[in-house]
Amino acid sequence: MxxxxxxxxxxxxxxxxxxxxxxxxxxxxxxxxxxxxxxxxxxxEGYITGYHAKLDIKKLGLSLMVICNVSLKIHQKDFIEKFQEEIIRFDEVKECYHIAGMYDYLLKIVVKDMDAYQQFVSKKLASLDNIGNVQSSFVMIELKEDIGCLIEI
Missing domain, CATH: 1.10.10.10 (Winged helix-like DNA-binding domain superfamily/Winged helix DNA-binding domain)
Structure with a gap:
């Protein structure tokens, strides 16, 4: 400890x-x-798992951040594992969380623009067999991003 x-x-x-x-x-x-x-x-001991540089995505030409909620059609173990294996391979997906509630997964996606997002959804996300429903929210302003965690003594 x-x-x-x-x-x-x-x-x-x-x-x-x-x-x-x-x-x-x-x-x-x-x-x-x-x-x-x-x-x-x-x-x-694994308390520190890596060191990361914070990049200005807009300077890199990546101006669209999307919070995407995904529901799966089938919730059997094999189907869930297959989705997880496939979704983490997409470079556009920066974060992926398996969640409880109305949706099964929350994705943070970063792309160049709306055209790039449309291509991602139609060519990559829609190509996955077990996708049931997709709901997208577009980030207008990022007010806070803090990758650290609160550590109490």
Whole structure:
């Protein structure tokens, strides 16, 4: 179980994945060597699963973000697993959640424009056998995106 220093490390690397061990050690009031050892231990134990760069998608020409709700026709294990295997292969799908409620899956899709989304839906999503219903909501303004999580001591 992470102690107070481990939690401080996790909080800091969530804010800045490029933080140096020296900077990190100063922020958590621990010398660099034990800070480095703790960081490596947190990685090895799976608390830290990767480091990511946040990109400005609009500068990359990807101006349309869509929240897409998907219902499956058949809810048997094999059909669910097949859908999951297929949907994660689509580059346009940035996030996919199996959810409870009116729909079975919530997808976050990022594409260039409405034409690209229409192509994605008609050529890729509709090609999946078990799609029952698709409902799309188009993001107008992204008010908050925080990939970190709240860690309490």
């Amino acid at each position: 992470p102690d107070i220093y481990d939690i401080a490390i996790l909080q800091e690397v969530q804010k800045n994945a490029k933080i140096t061990v020296k900077e990190l050690s100063e922020k958590i009031n621990l010398s660099p060597t034990p800070t480095f050892e703790r960081l490596k231990k947190l990685e090895k």
